[in-house]
Amino acid sequence: MRRALPLLLPFALIACAPATPPADPATAPTSAPAALPDAATADHAATLGAYHWRLVDARDGAGARIDALLAEGGAPLQLDFRDGGVSVSNACNRINASVTLDDDRLEVGPAVSTQMACMDERLAGLERAIGERLPGTHRIAIVPGDAPRLTLQTDGGDVLQFDGAPTPATRYGSAGEQVFLEIAPERVACNHPLIPEQRCLQVRPVRYDEAGVRQPGDAAWAPLYQAIEGFEHEDGTRNVLRVQRFDVADPPADAPSQAYVLDMVVESENARL
CATH class of the missing domain: 2.40.128.270 (Lipocalin)
Incomplete structure (x- = not known):
């Protein structure tokens, strides 16, 4: 057919x-x-x-x-x-x-x-x-x-x-949820239960309207206690990412219950220039 x-x-x-x-x-x-x-x-x-x-x-x-x-x-x-x-x-x-x-x-x-x-x-x-x-x-x-x-x-x-x-989607058993995250240029010290002296990405959610225009009202920065699969952060560079967020079934103790996978880089800017 x-x-x-x-x-x-x-x-x-x-x-x-x-x-x-x-x-x-x-x-x-x-x-x-x-x-x-x-x-x-x-x-x-x-x-x-x-x-x-x-x-x-x-x-x-x-x-x-x-x-x-x-x-x-x-x-x-x-x-x-x-x-x-x-x-x-x-x-x-x-x-x-x-x-x-x-x-x-x-x-x-x-x-x-x-x-x-x-x-x-x-x-x-x-x-x-x-x-x-x-x-x-x-x-x-x-x-x-x-x-x-x-x-x-x-x-x-x-x-x-x-x-x-x-x-x-195959590995996590679902289609996931599409979200946009802004990544701050510099990492921050964060309290990780398994990694001493860990420095985490700073992230905040970003919203776009149907025309692709970024909406005002940015949220506060917060540390992300895990990596974003497929993304390599470069100090001094601000990025906005489109990612897929998946729920992790039965995660190990002290492991995150969600996973983030890079879909595309929407914006990238050298904040040191």
Whole structure:
């Protein structure tokens, strides 16, 4: 059944059919890509949205390694499926495209990206290589497991393989709550039960209206006794972050009952200038 990829439930599981038997080693070329597993009749949508998909291998139709997609020296290309689309990160610009899932076929619409200038040749090369291959209709297969494997066979014959890492929503078992936090330029001394002489981030909630205008009436600063996953504070820099806040089920003693995960940096300012 043909449909747009919906907002994906992060912790649903799927079952996949057994993989296609491998080719006879006597007749198959040694450089040939692994056979694409048979697609399951089950819905792939929930599993696509439950993981970050990180590229681990890329081969062309003849089985040769696609070096342009596997350039070393940084984070691998990553796909995230959400709200009827797919985004690509860890290239120069963030790339987005619409997605339609039709059984074992994934149709990706024209790619749209931010327009940030890129001086890093590795990142620029990754962006060109994935931008050339992302749009189109691809065959999809997912092999389940603790680290599920996603395989895409592009309409040009390339075979791309991705390993899945659970999203925060999958790890914490909920969609979380979106909040905005302002982070003060300097940390402050705070009384942490497990860490002596701890210095905490100073934070306060921020509100925006529907037009994206910050609302007046800032709250008082308060120490945050935990890290924000994905965020690295630099002394002297003020930030406003969009984060997802999750309830932690059965946290250990003296551990926080909520977790904060960075979604995006909304504002960043060097307060020392």
